[in-house]
Amino acid sequence: xxxxxxTPRHLVMGMTNKKSLKCEQHLGHNAMYWYKQSAKKPLELMxxxxxxxxxxxxxxxxxxxxxxxxxxxxxxxxHTLQPEDSALYLCASxxxxxxxxxxxxxxxxxxx
Amino acid sequence: KNExxxxxxxxxxxxxxxxxxxxxxxxxxxxxxxxxxxxxxGIVSLFMLSSGKKKHGRLIATINIQEKHSSLHITASHPRDxxxxxxxxxxxxxxxxxxxxxxxxxxx
Numbered sequence: 001x002x003x004x005x006x007t008p009r010h011l012v013m014g015m016t017n018k019k020s021l022k023c024e025q026h027l028g029h030n031a032m033y034w035y036k037q038s039a040k041k042p043l044e045l046m047x048x049x050x051x052x053x054x055x056x057x058x059x060x061x062x063x064x065x066x067x068x069x070x071x072x073x074x075x076x077x078x079h080t081l082q083p084e085d086s087a088l089y090l091c092a093s094x095x096x097x098x099x100x101x102x103x104x105x106x107x108x109x110x111x112x
Numbered sequence: 113k114n115e116x117x118x119x120x121x122x123x124x125x126x127x128x129x130x131x132x133x134x135x136x137x138x139x140x141x142x143x144x145x146x147x148x149x150x151x152x153x154g155i156v157s158l159f160m161l162s163s164g165k166k167k168h169g170r171l172i173a174t175i176n177i178q179e180k181h182s183s184l185h186i187t188a189s190h191p192r193d194x195x196x197x198x199x200x201x202x203x204x205x206x207x208x209x210x211x212x213x214x215x216x217x218x219x220x
Contacts, residue, residue: 002156037153042114042210043198056207088153097206098142100160106153 003027006091006104013081014112021076021107023091031097032074034066037088037106049074050097081111115139118199118211125218131186133214135199138180142206146173146184147198149213155198158184189218 004025013019025032034046048056049068063085065077074091088108092101117136125131135144146158159166159173161182166173170189175182186193199211 002154040212042116042212043200043208044210045208056205090153090155092155098202100145100157101208102157103147103155106155108153 002102002104004091004093004102004104006089006107008107009105010108010110012110012112013078015081015083017078017081019078021078021089021091021109023074023076023093023104025072025074025091025093025102025104027093027095027102029093029095029102030071031094031099032068032071033092033094033101034074034076035090035092037090039087043090046076048097055097078109081109083111085109086111114211115203115209116199116201116211118197118214120214121212122215123217125189125216127190127218127220129189129218131189131193131216131218133184133197133199133216135182135184135211136180137182137199137201137209139201139203139209141201141203143202144175144182145200145202145208146182147200149196149198151195158197186216191218191220194218 032049036044047066067075088106090106091104094101143162149155170187172185196213198213
């Protein structure tokens with residue numbers, strides 16, 4: 001248990017669906033991250049939030065829309081995804097942007 | 113070519129063996145991280161280091177800044193060590209760049 005929770009753990013959606021992934025950290029951290037992990041590829045950073053402000057968008061398509069209402073919660077809103085977006089989506093948090101990151105268990109997303 | 117390269121990609125060892133996983137990087141870094149990912153996806157941070165050597169239980173991580181190389185050693189390996197071990201570096205703008213991971217299987 002790392003102090004970072006993600007829901008749902010598994011999600012299957014069609015290309016026309018709208019769904020949201022949720023991440024919550026109970027560590028009092030100020031930075032939160034979304035990562036994508038595809039089969040046989042390195043982890044890819046998607047978004048970074050520091051003190052609720054987005055500080056990095058790593059050229060992510062607009063069909064992925066992050067939201068950070070407060071320092072403890074991070075959402076990833078999904079809309080009209082493609083099958084190649086199927087992957088493990090991991091959330092992480094850290095005290096500051098250069099500190100050790102603590103990862104959630106991930107959401108396994110399948111787009112049909 | 114990835115900025116972070118790990119070797120080997122896959123490793124099978126017998127219980128009790130000494131294991132070494134290597135990581136080379138090609139960019140300037142402020143820190144290097146070793147992470148462990150178990151089946152099911154959860155990732156745990158094992159070490160963050162910027163110089164020298166760190167030890168935690170049966171795990172030892174070393175880094176050579178001049179050679180841009182790090183190693184993760186596991187002594188007296190056990191089947192519960194079976195996981196994917198990921199090397200990552202903190203580069204410019206505090207951004208983490210990851211290697212593709214080394215899949216370790218320790219058998220009885």
